[in-house]
Amino acid sequence: MNASVSVWLVLAAAIVGANLPFLNQRWLGVIPRSAPKTLGLHVAELVVCYFLVGALGLALEKADGQIYPQGxxxxxxxxxxxxxxxxxxxxxxxxxxxHA
Incomplete structure (x- = not known):
């Protein structure tokens, strides 16, 4: 996979991961919940998704070659x-x- 495809894949994963907590009531879109999620749970899930997308980007960068240090x-x-x-x-x- 070339670098251009990796960049687009990470951007698509970021768009999906950023909106996933708000578009359904399941935890990470998989685990069902009996009660609706609160704003705090949405934010916690958003943080988890941020780290998952970051891990995907890190894995793709490692597959492409050297991992560059970031500040x-x-x-x-x-x-x-x-x-x-x-x-x-x-x-x-x-x-x-x-509207109901």
């Missing part, structure tokens, strides 16, 4: 990007008016 700036930027990608799911869950 705190990299993680602050990727966390902000991940929160930005989660905005559509947040709007759908909490701000979109549903």
């Amino acid at each position: 705190w700036e990299f993680y602050a930027t990727t966390a902000a990007l991940f929160l930005t990608l989660a905005f559509p799911g947040f709007v759908y869950r909490y701000l979109f008016k549903r």
